Structures are given as structure tokens and as C-alpha cells.
Amino acid sequence: MEKLKMHSLDVTQDNIAKIKELFPGCVTEARDEASGKLRLAVDFDQLRQELSDSIVEGPQERYRLDWPGKREALALANAPVGKTLRPLISESENFLETRNIFIEGDNLDVLKTLQENFLGKVKMIYVDPPYNTGRDFVYRDDFAENSREYLRQSMQQSAEGEKLIANPEFSGRFHSNWLSMIYARLKVARNLLSEDGIIFISIDDVEVDNLKKVCNEVFGEGNFIGCAGRITKKSNNKGEFWAPNFDYILTYAKSSDFAEPFFGGVNFDAYKEIDDEGPRAGEPYQLVRLYMSTIQNRNPDQRFWVECPDGSRVIPPGSTFPPVRPNLGDGIWRWSKQKFEAERDRIVVKRVRSSNLVSDSGEPALWNVFTKTYLADVIENATAKPNSFIEGHINQLGSHELKKLGIPFSYSKPTSLIEYLAEISKTKGDDIILDFFGGSGTTAEAVLSLNSKTGDRRRFIVAQIPEEIDPNQDAYKQGYRYITEIAKERIRRAGKKICEGDSHSDWNRDVGFRVLKVDTSNMKGIYYRPDELSQGDLIEAVDNVKPDRTPEDLLFQVLVDWGVDLTLPIRSETLQEKTVFFVDDNALVACFDTGISEDLVKELAKHEPLRVVFRDNGFISDAVKINVEQIFRQLSPSTEVRSL
DSSP states (O other), X not given: OOOOOOSOOOHHHHHHHHHHHHOGGGEEEEEOTTTOOEEEEEOHHHHHHHTOSSOOOOOOOOSSOOOTTHHHHHHHHHSOOOEEEEEOGGGSBSTXXXXXXXXXXXXXXXXXXXXXXXXXXXXXXXXXXXXOOSSOOSOOOSOOOOHHHHHHHTTSBOTTOOBOSSOGGGSOHHHHHHHHHHHHHHHHHHHHEEEEEEEEEEEOTTTHHHHHHHHHHHHOGGGEEEEEEEEOOSOOOOSSSSOOXXXXXXXXXXXXXXXXXXXXOOOGGGOOEEOOSSTTXXXXXXXXXXXXXXXXXXXXXXXXXXXXXXSOEEEOSOSOOTTSOOOTTOOOBSSOHHHHHHTGGGEEEEEOSOOSOEETTSSBOSEEEEEEEEHHHHHHHOOOOOOSEEOSOOHHHHHHHHHHHTOOOOOOOOHHHHHHHHHHTTOOTTOEEEESXXXXXXXHHHHHHHHHHHOOOOEEEEEEOOOBOOTTSHHHHTTOOBHHHHHHHHHXXXXXXXXXXXXXXXXXXXXXXXXXXEEEOSBOOOOOOGGGOOHHHHHHTTSXXXXXXXXXXXXXXXXXXXXXXXXXXXXXXXETTEEEEEETTTTEEEEOOSOBOHHHHHHHHTXXXXXXXXXXTOBSSHHHHHHHHHHHHHHOTTOEEEEO
């Protein structure tokens, strides 16, 4: 029994709880000087760092995971990035209409750039980061200090070079580099998760303990969902002591208060039948026998005759017949007579080779009775929880999938694993699934495959750095130079193959993807000292757009800066000989041509867009430029007008 507190509200602890919601990593444990008991306390050094884009020093002793370079990583995570996303239309599939995105670039830049567009909108994140093998990373964060500097910072070596501990080779230099890399990215990724969002992180036993501590700081220990083990290989002769054949999937919620409970998963392959009539036409289902011998009950409502297409009747085996109360051991249907009549549209009576039912002549029946079990109902009503030990999704399946597609890549998780995670976390509708360690595009293919089965319209955002391929690998010999090239080709081939197979009738068959590239701003640098500018520079600065940038480049710069969903459909029209972009019809209208007249401005205003943007020097005269806002104020007063 809890005791009365006998004191007023502890405002300090209440305020600390509020800080914890915003900055989980800034709340730690501290010993109360008066009582000597542990209680929650604010790590002010960490909080100062969260609120600063420069490195903040602080020697306070506390319970936390620390390593050389952590402050730099946090500062980097908080620092803004002056980059944009440029569309690569020729490398995309169905660029204008697809709602899937593939982004080339360092994933830290990608995550920062996406914050305005997808803040709090991502339902699920799955990442399979590079495991810490002790080799260099391809992510260029400037974390890789030299050995001497690392030893000095970690107090393993004096300023004079004298060793302070034994065996520094095993002290974790590579742990620091790896942790700095993952820490910065998880800090930013958390911002993208929706309130009910979930993140799954695959990791091996080298860093699982450190990664869990990092995630506890980033997401909050109270938002830890669990850690699942996954069988990776059926057999393995590697390893000096244990033969490693499993890895881990750390799972965190953005907020455990809003996250939906997992359910046990569904064997989609069992739902091969498609309803061709009635209110549920087009839905996948499987047939389940109405009679099961394991059901023991003496309810007469569940023992009755069922008429077959040839006029005969069937009933479960037994010695009594309706309406007499069944004897103990008599077979009964799973459904009552009332439910049977109410849901006749779900009843299927099929002629079979063998049946355990009895005909009205007393002979073994030639028919069996089934009910339709719809996939959608199972997903919605399932209550079973998935096991924390995952089998059936070994890495070899991923290799086979790539081989079938003719894709030369050796390291890939199976798509079935990502489908399974998306399924148990209840992604549906047009939920966004993000993978910022995209690799060969496994997550992208998994989303397309799952949509084809369920009829949903989940969207993927996959990011991958253009990592160079080793010339000795088969992929290089086949003409691939970067992993991003492999991923894009895989998604193309997988999408085509999925479209050729059976699919849900409600599926929109969106297997396209927009390829975007992280790049510098489309705008020229305009910040100079007065003594650095000439008159010619001032004239040239009238047009502040870089000469190599296209109207599509400018459009995506606007989408990024304005925080508009990058997956919205885009339509291009020619109006009064000018190219005009319509994003989601009237969510945003843009024209970056020059020579824009007042008539065109009025025509665009009639569409009543939510936002409209023009090139700053794109108007035919200063008078038109001055009148733009007034025109929209009269014809479409709710439109937000901007220029670049």
C-alpha cells in the first residue's frame, strides 16, 4: 500500500519530467545530498549542449555512457545544414506520380534536410547500420581522430606519450568512432518519428550493449520496447569459440504511451484466395474448416445439418442428430446456427477427395464446409504477441532474392524480415517507412511487396551514401560503380516482378521512386564584405540562382525550405507559354520562368493554391512584381506568396 506523501507537489521533479519529454538524454540519476537517495536530476551540461551548436565543456560526474568525441557528435547533430535535395529525374521511375523516395547522400545530411518535411511523420524506421568491424566508415563526420589524440583524450596516454594503461589496443578506439557516427544520426532520426512511431535497429554482439545505452539516452529508457534475437544462419563454422549465427534487433518507441502493441504476425502466403463477389470483392482470404475435431462442446446450436450444392446434407461425425442435445464426443461446428445464417456469404461448401463429415445417408461425406477468413480481419483483430526470438528470416534468403533479380550483391537482409517488422508494428494506409542505411534497397522492395499483398499504400524513404564498390567484386565487373546504382536497379527489377505476380485489388501498383541527391544550395553565395564586391558582381547578383540548376531543382529547394511533403504528386503544365508546377493540385504552385505577366499571375490565383512561389527576377516588370501580392489578396486571400 502506498503511503500518503504528506507534502505538496514536488515542482522540481515535475519540471524535470517535462524536460525529460523533450530531451530524454538530459535527465539522469543523482544522489540527493539531504536524504542520500537517488532521484532524477537534470544534466545541465548535456542540456546546455542540446541548446548549443558549439561544444560545451562540463566535468560533472554522472551516470551515463561517455566516449571521446561524444560532444562533437552532439554538436554536429544539432548544427544546421545548408544543403538541399536535387531531383535526378532520368534515374527515377514514374517521377511525377510516385510517392516513394530514394536519396543519395550522407544520411546525416539527409536526416537533417528531411526534418522540415517529415517532422513527426514517420511511422517506422528500420536501419541496419554498418557493424563495427574496426574498419573505417564511409560517413565523413570528421570523428576519426588519430590514435595519439584518442589515447590522450581517453587518458590512456600522457601528453608526453607515456602509456597510462596496459593493452590500449583493446581499449575501444573503434567503439568511440562508431558510437559518434550512430549517435548523431539517431538524435536527428528521433525527430522524424511520429508519436506512435517505432524504430528497429539491427546490430551484432560487438556493439549491442553500447548501442542500447546510446538509445536509452536518445529515446529515453522508458521507451525501450525490447530486444529480439534473430537467427542469421542455419549453420556456421566461423568463430574461434562460439559459431555466431544470430544478431539482435533493438526496438524503441518515440513514446511508449502512444505506441500500439505489437501483434504476432500473419502468414500472408496462406491467404491466396481472392474474393470475386459481394461486399468484400478483391480481398484476400483463406479457407478454414467449419468443423474441427478439437472443439469439445455439447451446445445443440452448434450441431446442425448443412446443405450441399447437390442437395445432400452433411454434419460433423457423431451419434445424435438435431435438434437433440449432442452426446459427449459428438462433433460440432465452430459457428452456431444463428451465426451460420447471418454470415452465409462467408460459407464455402466444396467437393473434396476425403472428408471427416458425415452425409445424411450415414456415409462419409463427399463435401466439406469452410469459412472465409479475411486477411484484413486477422490483421485488425490479432491479439497474439510476436516472439522475441525471430526465426525464418535468415540472411541466405536475402542472397537468394538478389540472385533471382540478377543483382550482384552479397550482404542483404531478407525482405521478409522488414515485412514482418512492418506487419507486427501495424503499419498501414500510407504510413512512411524510413531506412537511412539503405544498402541494396531491401527495405524499399519489402514495402512494395507488402503493399501488393495488403492493398495498402505505405511509402518508403530510403537513403544511401554513394559508397564506391571494390573493383574486385562481381558488381564492379558488371558495370556498377556505387552501391546506390545497385539499389536503384534492384528496386526497378523488384517492382516489375511484383507487378507481374498476384496482388491485392486495392493496391495502387506504385512501384516507382523519386531519386533525389543531397547537394549544395541552388542559390549563389550572397554574403560578401563590401570591399569584395565590384559593380559587375552586383549586376550578376540580380539573378541569385546558380546557372547549372533546373526548374525542377528550384522546385525541390522550395519544397525542402517550405517543409512540404516530398512525396506529393507533381504535375507540370504550360500556361501562357510558361512552365508551371502543381504540387498535389493546389498545395503549392510554382513558376520559375522569366517574363511572367500580370495575366499569368491572375490565372494562377484563380486556382486558389495554398502556396505560390516565383523567381525573384522572373516578372516582366517591376510593376507586375509589386502587384503580385495585391492580386492574390483579391483573388485568393488565403494563398501564401513567396519568391526566391
